[in-house]
Amino acid sequence: MSRLSNITISMAQETVEELYKDIERNIQTSQPGLCPVDLAAAFIHLSHARSCGKCTPCRVGLGKLEDLIEAVLDGKATIEDIDEIEKMSDTIFRSADCAIGSEAARMAVKAVKGFRDDFEEHVKYGRCKFQNFKSVPCVSECPAHVDIPGYIALINEGRYDDAVKLIRKDNPFPATCGMICEHPCEEHCRRKLVDDAINIRGLKRYAVEHESEIKAPVCAEATGKKVAIIGGGPSGLTAAYFLSVMGHECTVYEQRDKLGGMLRYGIPSYRLPREILDKEIEGLKLSGFKTITNISVGKDITLEQLRKDYDAVYISIGAHTDNKIGIDGEDAEGVISAVEMLRGIGDGNMPDFSGQDIVVVGGGNVAMDVARSAIRLGAKTVKIAYRRRKVDMTALAEEVEGAVADGCMILELNAPTRIEKTDDGKVAALWVQPQIVGEVKWGRPAPVNADSPEVRLACDKVLVAIGQGIESSHFADNGIPVNRRKIAAKDTADFDGIDGVFSGGDCVTGPATVIKAIAGGKVAAANIDEYLGFDHEITSGVELPPVRFADREPMGRVNMTERPASERTKDFDLMEFPMTDQEACQESARCLQCDHFGCGKLKGGRELKW
């Protein structure tokens, strides 16, 4: 007899492990809009299959819970049964011996509390209340609802001009978005069921890079209506572009020297090269809108005046003020806000950090941008102090990884407490209090002070990147509703009781993504057009090729590659390599064409106009 043996994984177990991976991806692609009760039932069933069966509440109770929820789904339960589900879940949670039973029951408790009205709808009317099946996940997840399967099909056919034309129907910033969009479209890409999401952003960039030339859009007959747009960022320029295409006379008021807003004054050029941004904006201007730069609404001209001079006004001022940490010593020379630093860089004023030790405070994408810029500006060391864990950072994982590769050091679980000054008032060090990760609050574990002393991080500069605010006081003073500095426009970009004023972009949503700002401009353009008494339609006129019918066998996703860190950190040139022809051809063929296959064919496959 052998006392011990090595574990060999059986074929069955190996297959199960594979199936676990499949279900992991399956759940990742699960888009919003599905029946929550049906999903809850499936999750409890899955948990029940994991039960070892030793304990009563888990072995028997979960089954009874499933029966009850199935009865709800079949419309055969009573309202009292919903209470019974809640009570039973609570009992299982309390009396189960291990987490398999108690966590399954906790899901049931959450479900009943979270969408009790849907349980009731099933009981009373035998149907789901919240279901709103999204046929084409990428299109519905894109705030601007760009026809993604459409342009990917065109890329696959080599029709790049048409692909970009189709994108411009909903999003006039294809080049910019090809570089820096956060691609929410990829989040629930159905291709993940097979292997991995389509590299949609990369394909968009590829299409733009192969567009022959930007042609002036065909504009509708002049309407004689005038629209003022306050702020020349992505949201304002989107509105100006579409409104010009609709035949309205638009004027963009921009307080800075150049157009682009946060694209220029917030995003470093190694992610979005200035020549690409400039070319994109010049292309937009072909639609015919006027621009006035270096003019600040509130100082040089009032909102009231604009309302008098124009038929409609769109406020898209963005979120350009910095937030303060609120610690001692923040007034020291050498404490620079991220907004200030990136704005300077945007205007071409490159600070010199040669040989300096830099500490960045913050954990968002902007913190990564300033940290990586600091490296490129010659800093000797760059540390990123963050009070939570690295995994809790709000920055995209790839940005965090990129910053580390560039040479930034991440000091997770370190909360800034004060800034030490030199005698002449300059930054000497940032003091941080080490933290320990604690209880989960609002979905994220909150840090608490660790039982260890403060740590001194000697440095020359502290770069503060803890969010931006909105300079909305002039608008508030002029009767525009403002809520915590955000302009309180409705989802339709207008305001109750205020005629002819619309607002969107970061100044309404708070600092968000470029595609959200673009979507805000698109919504505003449509509703301003309607307000002005028109119903212009925006179409692309692009016909799609016949749907490809092919087996879509598992095939790896083409990821974007970057210049090596040792090279890219020496300049502000574009960091990311483009897709090759071979890669774009393969990647575009991976698209499952959800606009045709599945529910897309039945409803909402393609929106040809808006």
Add this chain to the structure above:
Amino acid sequence: MVNLTIDGKKVCVNEGVTILEAAKSAGINIPTLCYWKGLNEVGACRVCVVEVEGIRKLPAACNTAVHEGMVVHTNSRKVRDARKTNVQLILSEHDCRCPQCIRSGNCSLQTLAQDLNIIDIPFAKKVPENTYSKSFPLNRTNSKCIKCMRCIQMCEKQACNIWDLINTGSRSTVGLREGYSLEESNCALCGQCITHCPVGALTERDDTTKVIDALNDPDKIVVAQIAPSIRTAWGEAWNLSAEEATVERLASALHIMGFDYVFDTNFTADLTIMEEGSEFLARLGDADNSKLPLFTSCCPGWVRFVKSHYPEFVDNLSTAKSPQQMFGAVAKSYYADILGVEPSKIYCVSIMPCLAKKHECAIPAMNDACGDPDVDVVLTTREVDRLIRSEFINPAEIEDRALDMPLGIGSGAGNIFGATGGVMEAALRSAYFLVTGSNPDPDAFKDVRGQDGWKEATFDINGTTLKVAVVNGLGNADKLLKALKSGKVSYDFIEVMACPGGCVGGGGQPIHDNVEMAPERAPTLYSQDAASDLRFSHENPSITAIYKDYLGKPLSEKSHHLLHTDHHAWSMPNE
């Protein structure tokens, strides 16, 4: 052109053509179930799957375009297995009690199962329950629904959008997009979901028993009116042509069943022209033109649609009742006087191509003749066919019988009411006469004929230019009202029929899977009009008589009382 091989045959077709169409062009039939050309090409049933060499998955032939060099097998083992399994799966959830199903014998699923030689179902039977009430004119039987999605698509095409795919997974089914019952919905009752349903899931409320009860009640004088479009379609159940299945043959069948008198709705179509035409000229003469354009109001599906979707346009509807309701009001007043009987003894049955008519006759305000409903019951063409069958009458073997008088005579103008453009054309013929005192060429207004969804025409009558529009199908009506609302178009007079092609394509007409019947049936009405000696409503002798003896003149007080209605007297659920 694209070259491909289907079942060994070389086929050359245009680019973009589906495998299904390519096969058809080569004489190869691929079975379908959910497919309806141009309406529902969603590949839901997976019956039309075929095998394409080099590809593991089986594409749906109905919505996969041909590719150069493609080699297709429509009946390989894989295809046969998949096709048969899918139909068996559908049958496992279908209430297969065919003998008691209205669609037995005209059911795509039944035919397909037989064609595929399915004699058993290897799966456990799990038929969903029925939850809807049976009181609304439109019934849905959940246990028969095969989720083909045609009704959803048709309802969307009709701009009503009451049907939707609800729930997920195994419980996915067709249900109401909003609200909980058909009664509370914005259903226009066009019935197009029924005529596009491949099985017996969607049906009209069966009112045949009410008619049988009345026929067996010795105290009732049962009269029938037959709508214009019935004569184009009622004989299809016996494969009779329209030349054979005449209105006189139908009258004969109804008499055999025990109807006392059989009349023609064409008569009250002519009466509608007199009233609505006069109303139009009166509105046109109004200084401010505030009530223009005038909308026709003979189609109750259209009236329901306006009231629920565009209530701001309700006052544009003509106040003239529909021919059906005028008939009821006249039958229970004028005709009761002629017979010398109490109006309440008359039981008025309408034979209509329509479901909305079932609602219209039940509107409480439609009781102007004697306080009872002017029309007691409406049978669709399909119901009257079922009634004839249940009496074991073979229409091919009976003699024609003339309609009864005086309400059994109609003009050719009244006859064309059953097709899109017909009401407008009939109205213009008489309006011309009313304005100029002489008749136009009866075909002077033929520009408004035809199956186009939205037609426009301009006519000059005595120096006045009239701009008219004719639309059919509620989707087109929706577009027209939107354009009217935004000021993009303007007209003086608009005819709308809710069903595609008008009443000939009505939701109560016989069902033919995958064929839009309106273009086939409409020519019958026009050839009958052309062959008629009587082509103007105002020349109908019974019309002249009723005005002389009873009503006085169009828009008289008596006409107003009997022949006009207040569209605000009742409400749609969401109005």
